[in-house]
Amino acid sequence: MTPDQALEQLGRHRQRIDEIDLQILDLLNQRTVVVESIGQIKRTMNMAIYEPKREDDVFRNVTGNNRGPLPAAAVRRVFERIIDEMRTVQRERMERQEAGQKD
Amino acid sequence: MTPDQALEQLGRHRQRIDEIDLQILDLLNQRTVVVESIGQIKRTMNMAIYEPKREDDVFRNVTGNNRGPLPAAAVRRVFERIIDEMRTVQRERMERQEAGQKD
Numbered sequence: 001m002t003p004d005q006a007l008e009q010l011g012r013h014r015q016r017i018d019e020i021d022l023q024i025l026d027l028l029n030q031r032t033v034v035v036e037s038i039g040q041i042k043r044t045m046n047m048a049i050y051e052p053k054r055e056d057d058v059f060r061n062v063t064g065n066n067r068g069p070l071p072a073a074a075v076r077r078v079f080e081r082i083i084d085e086m087r088t089v090q091r092e093r094m095e096r097q098e099a100g101q102k103d
Numbered sequence: 104m105t106p107d108q109a110l111e112q113l114g115r116h117r118q119r120i121d122e123i124d125l126q127i128l129d130l131l132n133q134r135t136v137v138v139e140s141i142g143q144i145k146r147t148m149n150m151a152i153y154e155p156k157r158e159d160d161v162f163r164n165v166t167g168n169n170r171g172p173l174p175a176a177a178v179r180r181v182f183e184r185i186i187d188e189m190r191t192v193q194r195e196r197m198e199r200q201e202a203g204q205k206d
Contacts, residue, residue: 006148074188081184085177
């Protein structure tokens with residue numbers, strides 16, 4: 001492989017990563033919309049917002065269906081971050097709504 | 104909304120989240136494969152493995168194309184975790200290869 005060929009291949013691989021990342025981004029935003037709908041239902045029905053059992057189901061879904069090469073522990077940590085960020089979005093939305101109700 | 108209707112809607116939303124998560128999982132594994140190809144090229148060509156400028160490009164790609172509802176800062180943190188996990192996979196692979204060469 002010549003240096004030029006290496007750079008050309010790197011460029012194509014990076015373009016592919018950028019495409020994959022935009023697909024992940026789109027799915028993260030779709031997921032946030034669904035999480036917000038769930039939060040809305042739970043608040044309307046006065047149901048518990050935080051359900052540890054459901055979080056276990058989410059982790060089991062992704063680690064149980066993982067064929068790699070990303071190891072299961074890494075998959076779990078990525079989804080812990082995703083869940084945590086969406087929980088923050090939910091909490092901030094609730095705080096804004098409560099602040100709005102007080103006005 | 105009756106409690107039964109609420110539970111039925113929650114169930115459908117959760118099924119949708121599980122589907123989205125499996126799509127994210129698939130993309131994470133596709134991304135890992137591409138990252139491994141990049142690492143292989145860099146090692147063959149004795150190029151620098153870690154390129155902070157490229158990481159900035161990755162963050163700019165996702166935050167610049169983000170239309171929400173997930174905030175840009177949350178998107179960045181999720182991708183920091185993704186990049187970090189893939190860097191770990193790469194490092195462990197290199198360590199295994201080097202250990203193998205010593206045998």
